[in-house]
Amino acid sequence: MPLHEMPARTGLIRAMARGFLGRCPHCGEGRIFGRFLKVRPECDVCGLELHHHRADDLPPYIVIFIVAHVVGYVILELEMGYDVPLWFQLGFWPLATLGLALGLLQPVKGAVVGLQYALGMHGFATLPSGGPAAPRGEEPRLGSTDERAADTRHGLGPA
Template identity: 40%
Template sequence: MSHDDATLRPEFLPGPPERPTGPAILRGLRRRCPNCGEAGLFEGYLKLNGSCTACGEDLSHARADDGPAYLSILLTAKVMGTLQLFVYEMFQPGPWVMAGTFSIGVVAMALYLLPRFKGMIVGIQWAKRMHGF
């Protein structure tokens, strides 16, 4: 194969220009469109809009799957587990007080983080042109 033949193969052709990953991640964390940052990313709590109402970017290709749930559980468990140990060592509250307060805290933190992590993953997918973006 000559040098000219190698340049015709698809893996050597220049791809589409790169998109800025950092701003896309920050927009996703704010639950905004990764392209323009203007319109909301979600139709409901976790259901993505089919397209951006401001810039028209097609968002139907995004597939976050279990990533947001995994990240939410990971961060919530780390933060709340550490906080629980600290509170117990410092104040030694009763078991029902610990169970009640930390159960509410864990649920609240996980529900708060879940749409933000989904937005972040959609932002990464958009920036890296994954799943048809």
């Protein structure tokens, strides 16, 4: 396969955004999840193998961090500024916490899978065409070489 036809690895932000939306981090077309939190073995559009991801406990930790800060802040603001009845507090906040946690768990797990893909972690070092990604020392980590070249022109490159 000629060098100019080699598939390019998607950048970090785009891969994580695609994962957050439940799409394949490589092509953005196929779906990542077969069930609520079960990642498909591979993308049905581009063939990217997804079965070797290792999201493990990171998505729940991130979700707990986000939900606790959002719900804790709103509870604190309500208590400090308004006289909200106790029955409302005891009935509403557990449901809101559970709803937010369940609503964020799948998107955050998808973003973690996108992160692993973008960084070439675990089995994501090989792209779907069967050709390997760029050699390990030359693999773009946080964006393409075009983005790095633009950063260097603007004085944002490595020192």
